[in-house]
Amino acid sequence: MTGEARAYRYLLRTVSLLAFLGAWQAVTALRVHLWVHFEQLPTVVQVGKEFGHRLGTGAYWQDLGDSLDRILTGFGLAAVLGVAFGVAIGRSRLAEDLLGPIVELLRPIPAIALVPVAILLFPSNEQGIVFITFSAAFFPVLVSTRHAVRALTPVWEEAVLTMGGGRWRVLAQVVLPGALPGIFGGLSVGIGVAWICVISAEMISGQYGVGYRTWQDYTVVDYPGVLVGMVTIGLLGHLTSSAVEFAGRRATRWLPRTEQGADRGAIRRRARTSPAPVRGSLSAPEGVSEDRPRTDPVPVPVPDSATPGR
Amino acid sequence: MTLSAPSTPSRVPRPPAADGARLTLRDAVLGRRGAPVLAGVGLDVVPGEVLAVVGASGCGKSTLLRTLAGLLPPLGGEVAEDGRPLTGPGGGRALVFQDDGLLPWRTARANVELPLAIGKMPRSQRRARAVEWLGRVGLTGCEDRLPHRLSGGQRQRVQLARALAGRPRALLMDEPFGALDAQTRAGMQQLLVDVLRSTRATVVFVTHDVDEALFLGDRVALLGSSPAAPVRLVAVPRPRDRAAHDTAATAAVRRDLLESLAS
Known part of the structure; x- marks a missing residue:
């Protein structure tokens, strides 16, 4: 572009x-x-004034740090374990039979409904909140990983096997890279629900944290403060999900997506304005009768224009 | 895309077959469990030969190839390499797929490096070896392209380079040029003949194109023409010689094969 x-x-x-x-x-x-x-x-101006005031206080930054700490720990654990369990269930019938039923029973329970259990299980609220955040993000990651692993083209695995590669080679060179697009789909969903749950859990049982502060402001009828909390949550959520999206695009740059990606509008505009036929991949059916490299009209090396923003 | 001119007389003597594998099937039943495709298959692929396999779609050509690769255990009978029963994939039998056999997240070079890495070649040598193989199939300059940036013909060249880079003793090819247009296909056949000069590997080449079989193969195996004789072997008069295409001997074999396929 x-x-x-x-x-x-x-x-x-x-x-x-x-x-x-x-x-x-x-x-x-x-x-x-x-x-x-x-x-x-409150008006935008009131909220802006309050925001400016709070940015100057140490409490604001402590709340922010606490919430980020909780979400990153919970989400990080969910990412690692979700991928591990998803791959195991997707690849092994034994794992599917042993873990599948438990997963399917636990999955429908909203993570926030686990608050009573978390209070019983963990010595402090802190670990309970991380546990709830983890539970929220774990299942989307697991489920998308499992689907992605099962949808892999069998030929890739057969290629590595016939080269003499073993199961670890297949796992490292075929299963994980091939499932990455699906895994990142799950991570994107996961980071979203993780925010919902970390804020809710903080509102219920936290000490410090953006969710806790927002609820405190509500109980003392400080509405500008409540809205500052909401804006903070919105910004943090946007920041973290953008980071996940960005990492996902970096990791799956091999996907052939420029043709159908964000440039579609540009290509359509060009096709409409120019009488000459658009050359390359648009004019000919893919690779059937034409042995030409699929060149795009404009090479787009910048990753952030390659997928529609979400 | 440079190719040696197909008009030059190209009766290619292949090197003595010391390194090729001998692949044998005896009274084998092939297919997936519960769904046998071919039964009573007896076949002896001689070390170093190019055996072309033809047959109607669904007759079990790919099944035969996957069995020889070790990906599909036989449901009965015996499948052996140099007299030892096959136990699984690997072991120097490389498979070339019809399309999409390359790992799409690896560049052309990284795809060719993969069998070298599996063969425990030091990292420092892999790169040079992969670049050399890509050069041999005419892809110098395309090393860093991802598969979807290559044409169908180029992708098949990468697959060929990748298969041969692992120094296989048998090269199993599953309709590798089936998705290419006629001109590219003829070029790829010539390229294959050229690169095979440098290897002694046994080649099993599955195709649905009788002319391709008659050009590439030393022998042609016709699959599934009748349940009584699941494999019929036909010797090719002048293998890998374009000029032989119009001779009476080739025409007779072609007619014979086409009639068997049509029946």
Whole structure:
């Protein structure tokens, strides 16, 4: 994508965000009272002032650090164990028979419903919250890994086997890299539900943490504070899921996606404006009658334009 | 894409077959458990020969090849390499697939390096060896491309390089040029003939194209023409000689094979 097109897209996003904030400011400052009551809701300006004030306090950063610490520990454990269990269940019938039923019974239980169990099991709230975060992210990762492992092209494994590779070689060179796109799908879902659960668990039983602070502010009717908490959660969630997406794109750069990825709009525009037929992969059916490398009209080495933003 | 001109007389003498594997099937039943495809198969693939296997779709060509690779244990009878029963895949029998046999997350070079790594070649030598093999199949300059950035013909060249880089004693090819257009296919056949000069490996080449079988094979095995004789062997008059295509002897064999396939 050209720099100009990229700048245009960022402009659109900024405009969208500003429009949202403007509408919020308008309905709250004008004390709009249609069926929904906006007159009690803090304005953007109030929330911004409160945010600026809190950024200067040590408590804000401690809450933020505590929440990040909990989510990264829980999510990290879930990522490692989810992939390990997913691969085992996807590859081994014994593992499927032994672990499958337990997984299927535990999976429907919402992680936040585990709070009573977590309080019984763990010596402190801290570990309980990490446990709940872990439970939330573990199952999406496990399930997507299992699906991805089962969907692998058998030919890849056969190729490595006929080269003389053993099961560890197959695992390291075929199963894990081949399942990565699916694994990252699970990690993306996992980090989202992990945030939901870490905040909820903090609200119920935490000491410190963004969720705990938000609930405290609510109990003392500090609404600007509550909204600062929400904005913080939104920003942190966006930051961590972007990090997961980014890592995913880096790890699966081999996927042939530029043709059907974010550039689709650009290609369509070009096809519409130029009378000449678009050359390469668009004009000919893939590789059936034409022995030409699939070259894209514009090579797109920048990963972040390769997938539609989520 | 440079290829030696197919018009030059190319009756290729292959080196004495000291290194090729002998692959034997005796009264073998082939297929998946509960779904046998071929029964009573007897076949002796001579060390160093190119055996082309033809047959109608679904007759068990791929099943035969997978059995020889060791990926599919025989349901009955005996399958042996140099007289010893096959126990599993590996052991110097490389398989070339019709398409998509390359690992898509590895570059062309990294794909060719994989059998070298499995063969415990030191990392420092792998790279040079892989680049050399890619050069031999005419892919110099494409080493760092991912498979989806290569054409169908180029991907099959990488597969060929990868299979041969592992110095196999048997090369098993499952319709490797089946997805290519006619021109690319002819070029690939010539390339195969050229690279086979440097190896003594036994080759089993599955195809549904009788002309391809008659060009590449020393012998042609016709599969599944009748339940009484699951394998029929036919000698090729002048193997790997393009000029032999129009001779009366080749035409007679071709007619014979086509008639058996049609029946």
